[in-house]
Amino acid sequence: MKSKFLLLVLFFQSLIWAQNNMFSDVKLQNIGPTIMSGRIVDVAVNPENPTEFYAAYASGGLWYTNNNGTSFEPVMDSAPTLNCGSVTVDWKTETIWVGTGEVNSSRSSYAGIGVLKSADKGKTWENIGLKDSHHISRIWVNPKNNNEIVVAALGHLYSPNEERGVFKTLDGGKTWQKTLFINQDTGIVDLSVASENSNIMFAAAWERERKAWNFKGNGKGSGIYKSDDAGTTWKLISTDGSGFPNNEGVGRIGIAVFNQNVLYAIVDNQNNRPESKTKTDDKLPMPEMFSAPGEVFLQKTNKEINAYLKKHNLREKYRAQTLKNWIEKGDLKPIEVKAILKDANKALFETEVIGCEIYKSLDGGKTWNLTHEGFIDDLYYSYGYYFGTISVDPNNENRIYFGGVPLLFSGDGGKTIEIISKENVHADHHVTWINPKNPNHIINGNDGGINISYDNGAHWIKCNNQAVGQFYAVNVDNKESYNVYGGLQDNGVWVANNNYYPSVSWQQEGKYPYESLMGGDGMQIQIDNRNSDVVFTGFQFGNYYRIDRANHKMDFISPQAKKEEEPLRFNWQTPILLSSHNQDILYMGSNFLHRSMNQGESWEKISPDLTKGTVEGNVAFGTITSFSESKFQFGLFYVGSDDGLVHVSKDGGTTWQKISDNLPQDLWVSRVIASSHEKGRVYIALNGYRNDDFKTYVYVSEDFGTTWKSIKANLPESSVNVILEDTENENLLFVGTDNGLFVSLDKGKTWEEFSSEMPNVAVHDVVIQPKAKELIVGTHGRSLYKVGIDKLQKLTSDITSKSLYVFEVPSIKKSERWGNSWSAWGEPYEPKAAIWFYSNANEEVEVIIENEKGIVVFTKKVMSNKGLNVVEYDYILSEEVVAKLKKKDKKAVFEKASNGKQYVLPAKYSVNIRKGVEAVYTNLEVTDSKKA
Numbered sequence: 007m008k009s010k011f012l013l014l015v016l017f018f019q020s021l022i023w024a025q026n027n028m029f030s031d032v033k034l035q036n037i038g039p040t041i042m043s044g045r046i047v048d049v050a051v052n053p054e055n056p057t058e059f060y061a062a063y064a065s066g067g068l069w070y071t072n073n074n075g076t077s078f079e080p081v082m083d084s085a086p087t088l089n090c091g092s093v094t095v096d097w098k099t100e101t102i103w104v105g106t107g108e109v110n111s112s113r114s115s116y117a118g119i120g121v122l123k124s125a126d127k128g129k130t131w132e133n134i135g136l137k138d139s140h141h142i143s144r145i146w147v148n149p150k151n152n153n154e155i156v157v158a159a160l161g162h163l164y165s166p167n168e169e170r171g172v173f174k175t176l177d178g179g180k181t182w183q184k185t186l187f188i189n190q191d192t193g194i195v196d197l198s199v200a201s202e203n204s205n206i207m208f209a210a211a212w213e214r215e216r217k218a219w220n221f222k223g224n225g226k227g228s229g230i231y232k233s234d235d236a237g238t239t240w241k242l243i244s245t246d247g248s249g250f251p252n253n254e255g256v257g258r259i260g261i262a263v264f265n266q267n268v269l270y271a272i273v274d275n276q277n278n279r280p281e282s283k284t285k286t287d288d289k290l291p292m293p294e295m296f297s298a299p300g301e302v303f304l305q306k307t308n309k310e311i312n313a314y315l316k317k318h319n320l321r322e323k324y325r326a327q328t329l330k331n332w333i334e335k336g337d338l339k340p341i342e343v344k345a346i347l348k349d350a351n352k353a354l355f356e357t358e359v360i361g362c363e364i365y366k367s368l369d370g371g372k373t374w375n376l377t378h379e380g381f382i383d384d385l386y387y388s389y390g391y392y393f394g395t396i397s398v399d400p401n402n403e404n405r406i407y408f409g410g411v412p413l414l415f416s417g418d419g420g421k422t423i424e425i426i427s428k429e430n431v432h433a434d435h436h437v438t439w440i441n442p443k444n445p446n447h448i449i450n451g452n453d454g455g456i457n458i459s460y461d462n463g464a465h466w467i468k469c470n471n472q473a474v475g476q477f478y479a480v481n482v483d484n485k486e487s488y489n490v491y492g493g494l495q496d497n498g499v500w501v502a503n504n505n506y507y508p509s510v511s512w513q514q515e516g517k518y519p520y521e522s523l524m525g526g527d528g529m530q531i532q533i534d535n536r537n538s539d540v541v542f543t544g545f546q547f548g549n550y551y552r553i554d555r556a557n558h559k560m561d562f563i564s565p566q567a568k569k570e571e572e573p574l575r576f577n578w579q580t581p582i583l584l585s586s587h588n589q590d591i592l593y594m595g596s597n598f599l600h601r602s603m604n605q606g607e608s609w610e611k612i613s614p615d616l617t618k619g620t621v622e623g624n625v626a627f628g629t630i631t632s633f634s635e636s637k638f639q640f641g642l643f644y645v646g647s648d649d650g651l652v653h654v655s656k657d658g659g660t661t662w663q664k665i666s667d668n669l670p671q672d673l674w675v676s677r678v679i680a681s682s683h684e685k686g687r688v689y690i691a692l693n694g695y696r697n698d699d700f701k702t703y704v705y706v707s708e709d710f711g712t713t714w715k716s717i718k719a720n721l722p723e724s725s726v727n728v729i730l731e732d733t734e735n736e737n738l739l740f741v742g743t744d745n746g747l748f749v750s751l752d753k754g755k756t757w758e759e760f761s762s763e764m765p766n767v768a769v770h771d772v773v774i775q776p777k778a779k780e781l782i783v784g785t786h787g788r789s790l791y792k793v794g795i796d797k798l799q800k801l802t803s804d805i806t807s808k809s810l811y812v813f814e815v816p817s818i819k820k821s822e823r824w825g826n827s828w829s830a831w832g833e834p835y836e837p838k839a840a841i842w843f844y845s846n847a848n849e850e851v852e853v854i855i856e857n858e859k860g861i862v863v864f865t866k867k868v869m870s871n872k873g874l875n876v877v878e879y880d881y882i883l884s885e886e887v888v889a890k891l892k893k894k895d896k897k898a899v900f901e902k903a904s905n906g907k908q909y910v911l912p913a914k915y916s917v918n919i920r921k922g923v924e925a926v927y928t929n930l931e932v933t934d935s936k937k938a
Contacts, residue, residue, distance in 0.1 A: 027759050028873025029749065032798070034764045034783065034791040036473050037490065037506045039520040042497040043432075043455025044474035044787060047108050050095040051439050051449060059439075059449065061456050062090035064108040065116055065768055065787030066474035068128065075456055075469030081128025083765040087745070088787055089116040091160075094145040096152060101125050105142025109160045109195055110436065111216055111223070111391050113578060114476065114495060114786060116744060116768060117700070118142060121157060121179060134179025138169040140698075144197035146237070148204065153178040156237040158194035158209060164216055165698040166190035172197070172209055174237045185233075186240040191215055192227030195258055195394065200266035207233040208269060208371060209240065210259035214391065218648060218674070218696040220623030223391035224257035224276040232371050249374035250365055251275055258394035264403040267370050270377075270420070272408050274390025275360040279381070300333045303340045315347075325526075325549050331562040342569060362386045362410060364396070364420040377420025385410035392434065400442045409435025413450060415463060426463025427452075434496065453496045473508065473789035478579050480784030481531040482775045483538035490782055491541070492790060493528025499543045500528070504780070504792060523553060524560070532584040532592070534605075542584065542606070547626055548576025548596060552606050563606025565594060574598070575620065577629035577648060587640040595630030599645055599659060612659025617647040632678045638685040644711070646675025652690060654711050665711030670703060677728045683736035686710050691726040695744065700725055704741060706754060717754025727769060733776045735799045740781065742769025747783055751801055758873070764791055797842050797874055805844055810851070810926050812843040812919050817931035820912050824881070825903020834905040839879040839930060843919050845870040853877045854918040855930060859894055863887050863910060870921070881932070883908045 044066050051059040057074035060081070067088035069078040082088060082104065092105040106118025120137040124130060136142065139159035148154035154176055161170025170193035172186035186194065192213040200206035209232075213225030229252060230244040244250040255277030263269045311326035332338040362382040365374040386393060389410075399405035404419040413427035413435045427435065432454020441447035446462040456469040476495035482504070483489050491501045502520040512518045526545025534540035544550035544564070552561045567574050574596035585591035592602045597620075599613040617628040629648050636642035641658030650673050652666035666675075673692040681687035688711055692703035702721045705714045717739075724743035732738035739750040740760070747769045749760035764783070771784035779796040797813060805811045823835040841853060848871055855864040864879055864887075883891070888900055888908055902908050912934035919926050 027762065028871065029758060029760050029798075030762045030871060031874055031876045032760070032793060033762050034747075034793045036508065036763075036788065037502075037504065037782075037790050037792045038473050038508055039475060039500060039502065039506070039518075039789055040471055040473050040508060041518050041520060042475060042494065042500070043470040043472070044476050044497075045108075045110075045434075045453045045495070046436055046451025046456060047090055047110065048092045048437050049439050049449055049451050049456070050093045050102075051441075052095075052097050053442055054097065056441050056447065056449070060093050060095060060102065061451065062093040062104065063088075063474050063787060064110070065089050065114070065476060066472075067765060067767075067787070068093060068102070068104055069472055069474075070128065071469075075458055075467065076471070078469075078472045080472075080765070081124070082122075082131070084129065085122055085131040086133075086766060087116075087119050087122075088765055088767050089118050091118060091142045092144050094147055096147060096149060098149070099125075099152065100127055101147075101152060102128060103145045103147060103155070104131075105145050105157065105159075107139070107141035107160075109141045109143040110393075111141075111160075111163060111214060111221070114768075115141065115163060116786075117163065117698070121145065121155075123179065135175070135182050136169060136173060138167060139173075140167075140169075141193070143193075143195050146197060146199050146204075146207070148236075154236070155179065156197065156207065157182075158197035160193035160195050160212065161190075162698050164218075164696055167698075170194070172231075172233075172237055172240065183238075185238055186211075186231060188227045189213070191225065196261045198261040198263040198269070200263050201400065203266050205234055205236045206263075206266040206370070207237050208243075208261045208263060209233070210261050210271070212258050214258075217623065217625075219621040219625050219627030221391065221625060223274065224255055226254050226256075228256035228259060230259060230261065230271060230371060243371040244374070248372065249376075251277065251363075253277065255359075257390050260394040260396045260408070262396040262398040262406065264398045264400070267368060268403050269367050269371060270396050270398055270406055271365045271367075271374070272394060272396040273363050273365065274386060274394060275363050276390070277360055279358050279360050300336075300340055303333055304330055325545070325547070327562065328549050328564070331564075332566060337566060338569065361390065362408075364406070364408065364416075366419060377416075378423065382414075382423065385412065385414065387411065393436065395435075395437055397438045397440055399440050399445050402445060405440075405445060407438040407440065407448065409438065409450075409452070411435075413438065413452075413463070426459075428463070428466050430468050431457045431466050432496075471508075471510065474787060475789035476786045477784035477790065478528065478770055478786070479530040480771045480782050480790060481533060481773055482782055483533040484535050484775075484777065485538055486777075488775050488778060489538065490790060490792075491523075491531040491533065491543070492784055493531060493543065495786070496527055498525040498528045498545075499523040499531060501541075504775070504778070504782070523555075524551065527578075529579050530582050532582055534584065534589050536589055540605075542582055542592065544580075546578050546580075548574070548580040548594070550580065550582060550594065550606070561606070563592075563602070565596065565600040565602075565609035572620075575617075575626050575629045577626065577631050579631070581630060581633045583633055583635060585635060585640070586637050587635075593633060593635070593643075595633050595645065597628055597630065597647075599630065599633065599643065601659065613645070613653070613655070613662055616645050616653050616662065617651060618649045621649075631675050634678050634680040634688070636680040636685065637682045642680065642685075644678045644680055644688055646678040646690065648674050650675065650692070652678060652711065654688075656710070663711075665707075668714055669705060673697070673699070673703060676726060679729060679731060681731055681736070682733065683731070684708065689729050689731060689739075690714075691729045691741070693725045693727065695725040700744070702726055702743070704729055704754065717750075719750075719754060719756055721748060721757045728771050730772045730774070732795070732799060733774050734779075735802065737802070738795075738798055740772050742772050742783070744768040747772070749798065751798070751806065752803075764788065801844065801874070806846070808844070809846050810843065810919060810921050810924055812841070812917060812926045812928045814928055815839055815841055815917060815930045817933060818881075819933050819935040820909070821935055824909045825905040825907050827904065834903065836905075837881050837909075839881065841877045841879060841917055841919075841928075841930075843870070843875050843877075843926070845872060845875060845921065847872050849921055851875075851919055851921045853879075854920065855879060856916050856918065857891075857913055858915075861887070861890050861894060863891075863915065879930075881910045883910055 045064040048062040058072040067082035102124045108115040117140040141160040144158040146156040195212040196210035213227030231240040257274030260272040308326040393410045396408040434453035437451040439449040458467040479493045532542040539556040632646040676693040677691040679689045724745040728742040768786040783791040827834040915930040
């Protein structure tokens with residue numbers, strides 16, 4: 007009930023914040039990228055016009071296209087959450103239902119707030135219930151009666167709960183009846199309805215238990231249920247004797263119904279394979295490879311090694327290139343690597359699990375038969391929980407599509423299988439739609455967005471033109487025209503100049519503005535401030551590299567344990583940091599803090615284990631998550647861990663003190679930041695997401711962590727991912743949560759929303775480019791944003807205590823380009839001045855611009871908001887003003903631009919802003935470009 011209450015609070019708070027925004031005029035600008043897109047969870051396609059469809063992104067909201075994916079527009083930005091699990095559309099009434107909360111159960115599958123409904127194509131949204139379900143997999147709406155709705159809810163990701171199963175309403179969501187409930191750990195991950203008889207429904211139950219340190223994706227509660235009365239009552243049909251697995255090893259299940267008699271099920275079968283049927287091939291088996299000389303092991307492809315590691319639940323901790331780097335450097339022999347792997351997973355060299363299986367029923371689910379001989383290898387590896395959908399051609403029961411890492415197709419009911427995902431199709435497939443009027447036309451959604459094929463997968467169109475990337479980390483270099491760097495979920499590390507703006511012109515030019523630095527799940531980035539060509543970055547679980555971009559060189563640099571020591575534990579997003587005191591010194595956290603004096607060539611431990619120790623599980627845990635170094639003192643460090651510990655060292659790591667005993671316990675330390683304004687000040691953010699705890703935890707200490715003070719204040723309840731102190735104004739703080747970005751002008755006493763032009767998306771990282779005075783925002787669902795913060799930095803108490811204040815306006819040179827274009831077909835260039843002012847109340851103000859002779863050239867009355875406001879001036883003179891100016895100055899020459907508008911002459915002008923009897927002034931100068 008606590009999480010349900012918190013999500014309700016979040017819903018209503020979002021409405022209040024939207025109405026009282028001090029910084030609504032400070033617009034965040036999206037700076038892409040778009041080319042790699044983000045994770046699709048569902049699509050809804052108009053069967054009468056398949057160029058029109060909706061695409062639901064896991065954490066990027068719902069997007070609409072009516073031109074076959076050539077362009078998309080967001081339709082869910084006004085909703086209180088962008089986290090999607092499923093989408094259903096009634097194309098006759100144009101009503102949309104979104105089940106919020108992704109069901110793929112990954113480490114960044116965010117909780118939803120129930121079922122959202124829009125009757126106006128996404129302009130407005132109504133929550134119609136099931137707010138504590140968190141993750142909704144399917145919504146069926148009776149096309150003849152939109153008030154009859156059946157919802158499949160998976161439930162909480164990290165904790166047991168009651169609001170999971172199948173729910174039905176007959177009054178459009180005013181009241182709900184739970185019609186199927188198995189237990190508190192088992193929810194419904196799929197729901198499929200017979201097209202010719204909507205009374206016949208099939209539901210897939212999935213028992214799973216996810217913890218921060220372990221994921222068990224199977225259980226006795228998993229199975230298939232059938233309803234003969236439109237979801238009012240249910241009966242288990244995957245019973246003993248049915249032919250379908252029915253035991254503890256049954257994992258995620260997907261269902262595709264051809265008709266009320268013929269249906270398919272795809273299952274992640276975690277039961278062990280019979281030893282006599284374990285896969286063999288002509289290649290030297292991996293266990294034997296670990297007994298071979300190092301040079302033989304190095305000849306194995308990364309793909310083959312990674313597949314083996316993934317199959318045995320070890321890609322959560324190790325990668326092929328990591329093992330190769332150990333061996334290539336001579337640090338370890340293959341047999342020693344084998345010992346490390348075997349210690350990490352004792353079943354590594356034992357019997358494999360069955361993995362993906364396809365079953366078919368011809369009698370409405372009474373009996374099931376396996377469609378294929380042998381095993382479907384290299385589809386799920388060990389990530390069966392991440393996939394599990396199957397689709398059947400509505401006109402041919404033998405044509406089926408199902409996805410895992412690749413996308414597979416069978417034209418004979420699953421007997422033979424072929425891969426149809428090509429080189430421009432991203433891996434990890436979650437949904438495939440088949441055109442009922444053209445079976446070769448398919449739309450596929452994957453971790454890289456939307457792909458469309460018209461020849462059944464022989465060729466694909468990639469529809470990546472919206473910024474929906476899921477960023478984990480972001481950073482900037484110190485170039486004059488600086489670059490932005492970011493690491494993305496499943497899409498690597500990218501870099502581009504900060505001046506990027508969304509455009510498809512790159513398709514004509516041949517080079518996309520963002521450049522890929524490396525693949526994998528992109529993680530943290532550090533840039534040498536003496537030479538920005540030297541970049542430190544990597545992928546998940548501590549696999550980091552030093553990249554020399556100028557010389558196209560990449561060196562693996564991660565520290566590793568000595569042969570006689572336990573393997574190091576690296577977090578999914580391992581923290582790294584170049585010392586602000588010496589850019590040759592690099593820090594990196596495992597369960598220890600490591601220091602390199604030569605940018606990763608060699609390492610030394612400078613701490614004991616700074617966690618509570620190893621925890622038995624299949625996910626690395628007991629790891630360092632955040633590290634900060636004081637700019638005031640070399641060797642003053644703060645370290646936070648995923649199991650809730652925070653330590654400080656004041657002597658370069660010689661001694662350490664735990665400083666987290668007075669903080670909430672057992673939470674993920676998402677960020678620890680040493681202040682750049684006061685030596686003893688340190689900020690910390692804690693995150694309870696992995697406990698299904700969505701409360702807000704942010705703290706400050708003024709005494710090196712001896713005592714802590716909450717600065718949550720009026721922040722809405724939401725998991726906090728990052729806190730950042732401004733580089734110039736010590737009172738200015740930024741906080742990024744799973745539901746947006748917030749700013750404080752008073753060191754955390756009060757907070758304001760800071761997300762104009764950015765929807766309620768998760769913010770994972772923020773960084774300031776100090777020279778440009780710009781904030782870069784890394785979101786997990788809407789790529790990157792940029793915003794100028796120079797006015798915020800100046801908003802000290804001296805200004806906010808005033809009733810009215812106007813900021814300086816930069817001077818501008820008058821140009822012959824004003825109002826003109828290089829072509830009759832081109833748009834003329836039109837200059838604009840941004841006049842910023844602060845008001846302490848929502849009141850009407852008048853903006854007046856006068857020349858040196860007191861003639862008013864511009865006036866405008868506007869309603870100001872309490873906070874920062876901007877009025878744009880376009881430098882245009884009206885005919886009436888021109889006439890006045892000509893009377894005053896007979897020699898003045900006025901010439902209209904080609905757009906028919908008259909622009910101001912070069913001169914000095916004054917800007918007056920008046921509120922009642924009060925007025926404030928600043929200057930606005932237009933210089934003559936001809937006078938150089």
